[in-house]
Amino acid sequence: MTDFGALLAALGDCKVEYIVVGGAAAIAHGSARLTQDLDIVYRRTPGNLDRLVAALAAHKPYLRGAPAGLPFVWDREVLQRGLNFTLITSLGDIDLLGEIPGGGTWEDLHGGSIELSVFGTSCLCLSLPQLIRAKMAAGRPKDLEALAELETIQEERGE
């Protein structure tokens, strides 16, 4: 089980610049759907990559679904060479995304995002309209039901 609080605290303690997206962002907005992992869009500046490496290093990050024993070095170079990483850690599953369809990069998203204060830390999270746009852009069949719920939340809030 993913410990959302511990993951957010680990990222916050190292002052990582990131935005919560996906199912966890939907939970923050009131979704009743279950999600297994924490999805974040992270800022791809050298300093932030170093902070992200430091935040997760103690929690044994490894490529999710990869065979055990595969050499995997968790450092800034690896992050620079890739964009999106699906990881398993001792705190649970986390997806690190350099950008998302319908939203773009951290720089594109952070101005419209909202600030959450949770588990003794604060973090940015997609606003409900941003989340709806991202789900629409993803366009996967499984997103349609999630999209219906997000739009219902918007209606219930009177927005």
Add this chain to the structure above:
Amino acid sequence: MKDPVVESYKKDIDRTLIRENLKLSVEDRFRKAMALARFADEMRRAGREARARRA
């Protein structure tokens, strides 16, 4: 413009669950989700055990 597929899904959304969640703080929404995930893990474990006993 409304997507007709999304609109058709909306008919089956349980608004009572959403209304209850909207009464909670964001942190409590995460706590509730983690409790549900723990419950789901426990049910999967129990299911595996029951299948193994039957085999």
